[in-house]
Amino acid sequence: MEFTVSQIAELLGGKVEGNGEAKIKMLGKIQEAKSGEISFLSNPKYEPHIYETNASAVIVKKGFSPKKKLNTSLILVDDPYSSFTVLLEEYHKFISFQKSGIEEPSFLGTNSKVGDDVYRGAFSYIGENVKIGNNVKIYPHAYIGDNVEIGDNTIINAGVKLYANTKVGHHCVIHSGCVIGSDGFGFAPQSDGSYKAIPQMGNVVIGNYIDIGSNTVIDCATFHGDSTKIDDGVKIDNLVQLAHNVKVGKHTVIAAQTGVSGSTEIGSNCVIGGQVGIAGHIKLANKTSVGAQAGISKDTKEGSKLWGTPAIDVMKYQRSYAVFKNLPDLNFRLKQLEQKVLNLPTFRESE
């Protein structure tokens, strides 16, 4: 990648001040950027760095007026952070999508259709009756089971396992070691204390613009025709567990190592912290926010903010925990008071 400052300004709809012909090869932090790199200034407290930076260009807010001499070109835009994000995305696309073609050996089952400009890494496996869209990247050691469908522009990283019948939408990124569609944990207790596996015959349906972290597991639904379902725009971190028949609504974010038990429905625009546990067969309303390590055991109300196990309102939890930290003192005060009351002359009389 190599662009001029002017070309980048045009992409961002911004205005150049300084040398528009300077060459940009890379993005960097304003404190650390080198010549040939572009950076941004959003938070005013970083302003001193702009007078020291070695970056060849810095994206700044319209109306920025330097207090000292600058050794860098400027691109003036409405929102420097958001403009920089656009550049990051472009760069990332450039990097991520440079892989193409077919490395051998790779495996393609019968009746499977693969779109245009698809990368199929060495040792990638595509089963039977699979449909893969255009511009999909399938890295080495990825396993795509029978009847799977994958939409355009989706990236399946190295070692991802998609069980048979999984559906993944377009513009998704699934990270290494992620397992999607494995059997839900359903076992019918028998009279002798043993368990019989309840066959899991549904599938998993992943929408569009979804990111799923490394080594996360999403189990398939129990019944044929049912799906564990992740809606558009959901972001799931690493090592998350989503059990059979779970539903996750649009634009919900789930941090690392959180577990959601079977048949629970999480609304849209929720923010779930790391290492949270969510019980089965409950509903989290839209915009529910859950603190790290909390345990959610029942339905939540829209916009609620929860913490603790079992979880309660976050402010209430913090106030209770503040007293918890002093419980030995509280206990001591209570003992003293009991003693005092017992020793009251009137109290002794009145007994």
Added chain:
Amino acid sequence: MEFTVSQIAELLGGKVEGNGEAKIKMLGKIQEAKSGEISFLSNPKYEPHIYETNASAVIVKKGFSPKKKLNTSLILVDDPYSSFTVLLEEYHKFISFQKSGIEEPSFLGTNSKVGDDVYRGAFSYIGENVKIGNNVKIYPHAYIGDNVEIGDNTIINAGVKLYANTKVGHHCVIHSGCVIGSDGFGFAPQSDGSYKAIPQMGNVVIGNYIDIGSNTVIDCATFHGDSTKIDDGVKIDNLVQLAHNVKVGKHTVIAAQTGVSGSTEIGSNCVIGGQVGIAGHIKLANKTSVGAQAGISKDTKEGSKLWGTPAIDVMKYQRSYAVFKNLPDLNFRLKQLEQKVLNLPTFRESE
């Protein structure tokens, strides 16, 4: 798969009412089943659905007498849910075991013996001196280290890793990304603050009829001749961690993301919730039940039900937590009482 209603009734030891010649291709929920599917009615609250269902047959309890006209055939059995489970299992076997033969390229080390009707997916790896039983399914990207033994009818899903010397029994299902036999976490502290790895030279022995979830990890035992050991009928969910030298007794169930530290022994018929942490070198008695996210730090008694960190009796934990939620109020009451007592005329006199 295609059977008549009569053929299925015979398999279940049930009696047909209605059209015994109707064709069944699939299983479905009573609310959603289509023509050609079979469903079941167990919970009376679902009875209204039987008069509306499009299923070609419904399994019902002997003695069921419809209150309205039915458009479906019936199969009358002693226990509809359990009969349906039998069908699910048959169907699942039918699906799971349709893979067979050897896909290329696959790798088979020297001196390894493979039974009859074994599926070896493309890019599966079998090391040296391995013994694999009949009807075993080894999916793509599975890694079977040297000297591993696998019993009949076991399914090793895509990307499972079995380190050298692991033993797996018959009728097991091991899900994708599961790692069995990796080094236990044992390090001897040195005087300079660094650690020396204690070589882990034992193995893992998995019994029969065991299910292990995706991305779960089971470490090998420390000493040569010792084994981390999972007994028959144990069911382990996804992303579980079992450390070196752990033993798990028969028919114990462990939910997702639970971790068990080194050398701990879990009895039989225990039920361990999700995200539970269990300390090392302790014993959980048979039929111990542990609530989600609990932390078990010492031996348990048979049949105990525990919650909290460190875990106590579940009822006791709930009662304490009920007070915890009102601790600020309790603290306030105590302060008021202190004030009242201080202000007592007699109290002031008696000081």
Added chain:
Amino acid sequence: MEFTVSQIAELLGGKVEGNGEAKIKMLGKIQEAKSGEISFLSNPKYEPHIYETNASAVIVKKGFSPKKKLNTSLILVDDPYSSFTVLLEEYHKFISFQKSGIEEPSFLGTNSKVGDDVYRGAFSYIGENVKIGNNVKIYPHAYIGDNVEIGDNTIINAGVKLYANTKVGHHCVIHSGCVIGSDGFGFAPQSDGSYKAIPQMGNVVIGNYIDIGSNTVIDCATFHGDSTKIDDGVKIDNLVQLAHNVKVGKHTVIAAQTGVSGSTEIGSNCVIGGQVGIAGHIKLANKTSVGAQAGISKDTKEGSKLWGTPAIDVMKYQRSYAVFKNLPDLNFRLKQLEQKVLNLPTFRESE
């Protein structure tokens, strides 16, 4: 492996008592060792076993004088446990490093350099511009992305995934299913409630003498030029999550299923228990010790020992938890006292 007792004594700098010509093939526990095996006696409470053992040799402390007749040879050393550890390591090296050569099919990208005596298992994948040192073992299904560097004597187990640009030092062991260098979980909220992925363009740098457990995930840093960084001698257990830009100092130990959020810095010689959660953007001072399942939400002081969520001093937590267990009783006592005070004759008068 077969050595004489004398050869082993020489390796350990110890002195033989008994038959120096006895053959040793294996290591074992003193209670269980068979003929041909060597064991050790460190803890005096195990002394009775030395008179019963079938081991051909036992390593004991200088000055040990048997109280009964021995049927085994002795090797006298300064520290039997540490000497046994040395033997274990030698044995482990012997086992681990016996794999060598190239199994086919395996993949090697253009411009990649591989050192001497490297094992490349079947279905292992090495991308472009990769540098691999001498005596490195790369097991089957390992994925080594473009521009990765791996130092001498490092073991990359089956199915490990190293994203592009990852650097791993020498004498490391990375266990199966481990994912290093995947995208950090960074998403910029947009005004319509959706999220835009912030491209993650840094890498991960792993030092020397580091062990990383199975299915652990370490994300790359956000900015180009930045690294998520693990210092020399760090030991990380299974299923751990280290987010983008995390730093871990020398000789720190992190137990299984712990999660560390983005940009947090953990000092050296820390001991982090299992299932711990650590918030983002904080600093744990050197020698911080954290109990299992704790949640760390702010900076810690050197040598602090913490427990609970949010974590406090471990002793303080235990004392508070002791009262917590009796909260219903405490609440009852407070109620009684309130009643008593209300019923005081003087109190009623004074109101």
